Amino acid sequence: MNDSTQTYDPRQPLLASTASTAPMRLTPGQRAKRRWMLVLCQTAYFVTITLLYQMAPFFPVYAKEQLGLTDATIGVVFAFLPCASCIMAPVTGYLLQLLGYFTVLLAGGVFVAIGTLGFGFSKALGGFLAFRAAQGVGAACTYSATSAIMARQASAGLFQIGGFHTSFIVLTIVHFGVMILMMATWVPIPPAPRVPVSDGGSEQRSGRKVVGVREVLRMRHILLTVLCSAFVSSAFGFMDPVLSEHFLNVLGDVSPATMGLMFAFPSVTMAVATLLIPKTTALLTKHVTLALGLLVMGASFLTLGPTIEVSSNPWVQQLVALGLAGIGSSWGWVPCMPYMIEGIPPEMGHGAIDMVSALFNGGASLGEALGPILGGSLTGVIGFSPACLSYAVLFLLYGALFWILAPDTSAQDRLLPYTDYDANPGISAARISRRYSTASLLPSPVEPGTALRERSE
Template sequence: MDVSADPAVGGPGGDGPEERSRDTPRRLSRDQIFILISAASMNLGSMMAYSILGPFFPKEAEDKGASNTMIGMIFGCYALFEFLASLVFGKYLVHIGAKFMFIAGMFISGGVTIIFGVMDQLPDGPIFIAMCFLVRVIDAIGFGAATTASSSILTKAFPNNVATVLGSLEVFTGLGLVVGPPLGGLLYQSFGYEVPFISLGCIVLLIVLLNICFLPSYESDPSELSFWKLATLPKVGLIAFVLISVSSCFGFLDPILSLFVLSKFNLPAGYVGLVFLGLALSYTISSPLFGLLSDKMPHLRKWLLVFGNLITAACFMLLGPAPILHIKSQLWLLVLILVVNGVSAGMCIIPTFPEVLSCAYENGFEEGLSTLGLVSGLTSAMWSVGAFLGPMLGGFLYEKLGFEWAAAIQGLWPLISGLAMGLFYLLEDSRRRSKPQSTVGTEEEQAALLVEET
């Protein structure tokens, strides 16, 4: 279905944002409803399959002979290959086709989730570890294809409400993160290792069938624009650093938070998943609000990015807490900090896509699926970089220094990115204020000279 001329979609060569806003129908079209259902189902299913590892897999891998550093690498390799996949799929989205990329990625993700359910049958040691890496790599490629296509399709279908739609759909991302860990922990405790993965893999494959039937196709002309031109824009580079910082914080928690909770508070595996609930639930609830704020008041996006990073940095200092604070570690404090961290993560994450997209348009990138693919691929790739570094650094620091110091060091990432982003926006605002002042001064000087000449 060619939507390049549809005013509700806002294809390239169309009217400006104000004209498109007037033309956009108040009611959702059938295709828009189907797109929302498809994206919501993908977010929910994929995040459940992704987050199910947290409560019990690190302990299983430990029993299979994997060190904490190796467990961190198993979690981190997923993000590394999702990064590579996002760059490739973002560049060639138009050539491959958004719908095919979306469905193929989901099919791969569901299939390898089922395969992960039989990994416990493998021999301990190198064979088990090598197969974990292989399955996670294939899963990452599939997930990278699905998320890149999904973000592009959503932005194409809702050009005037990008942050609101993405923020609202983060409810399903958060719901998957909320349901995944406790469901996985309970299924693991009740039925063993295989059942959580096989059941969730089957759910993802059912979602694939749903999307084959209902997801509309989008077509667009290829573009000569490059990732390099987009990534080297100063504002985009800083936002990329923000994405890396925040995603590294999420990735940091995946392999080691459950190990810390098990050793510190002696909770059973079924209850460890409930600890993750604080982070996921607060992120789920806050994301639609920050999406609405980003669309209705775009000038607030920069401060959401800045303060979201600074609050995240403070949360990681208190997560252990850091030994220099001399605060006793308690379960209620840990859950409270995770709740606040979920809100601050929503502040950081939701404004990034519309900020990068608006920056691309301001610097001459044409409207259309090609630019959306580049922006979607770039943001997904930068998220993956952090999600790769977070588990790797987290596993290493946890092994060498313990959870308290590891979390405090991890908090330096969002602290630096928040301060850098704030400095950039302050300089940008000062330049904008100075331009009209210099123009007025020039006009006054010219008027004075004219009077003197007269």
């Protein structure tokens, strides 16, 4: 090929658009606001998770004693939130692209807060289900990749101090306060540069603004990882309606605060394991780390039942099981988004990130919807220990399957172009071009034959 022949690169429209778009420079005041916004976003994530899952340590016992609900019915109540969130998640992927982050975030916060307060004062099953669904719609907009159990300790303490309604009232007030502070410190996020569309078919494909669900799920590693997030999320959903009663059976009469500490214990091992995730994934690769997370979660259920006895002391036995659950959650959850993103062809652009995020949360919501139903139903039919054994087998099988089928995307060593541009508005198109010169190892939405013809022209 001589020097006069030009090879088409599907990334070129993105690079040209980036070069022609004037970068947004932030003033010192805007930079300070953005730092506060990031802190408040993390706080909002924490408060949102607390609002959604504070009921896990004490609601099953309350529902049985005060309302006469069965394990299966309690499982349905727990499942209503993630079920609504799962249905809403694909829609959220489009809303993020069409309405922007702030509008979706604010709407989600309002739904979560109203649903939580309504749930706390409901007296009938219909009210619990309706307000739980409202929480699910809000969760689809605000739900993050952090584990749901990290905030359960606080709610149990509030319950012990002021009764069933106290935690719902206090945390709803805090949630509204966080949302008001976020509105005051919000700095608009610049949209991804629009790619100019010409007569060429390949450029039309590259310039498409909205990325659909099917385009993303066609990539094998994303489909497998969405299912992985569903499995990991279903684990804690499985435990929610039945674990408090299991603790009472094996540990004796424990206080609500102690129950909350037990529910929160996996967050300790998860925090430690998460701090080591960069080194773990660098040593093992992300897809192996995810597979190990599934296998460790299976071992957690074997120990929780317990099918495998590691100690004659029931407290040690349960803490080991919960500790393994935290490690498995970290390994099987935290690398999900980076793993999916690094395998996305750059030409899919900014919208692919939004859709992957929505599908990731949708998969997690699907798992959280199925987990409580399976946990409550299986425990009611075959007992807690056989139910844990059955779930452990599912985790071990899918962990092995994921290890075999999931591709290694780490060799690409690149992010989508807009990520670097947003992190450093002054970045040049030439630097982006050098960084993303590695071709994608996975099939892109463009058919291989078509891409070959385009490059040869």
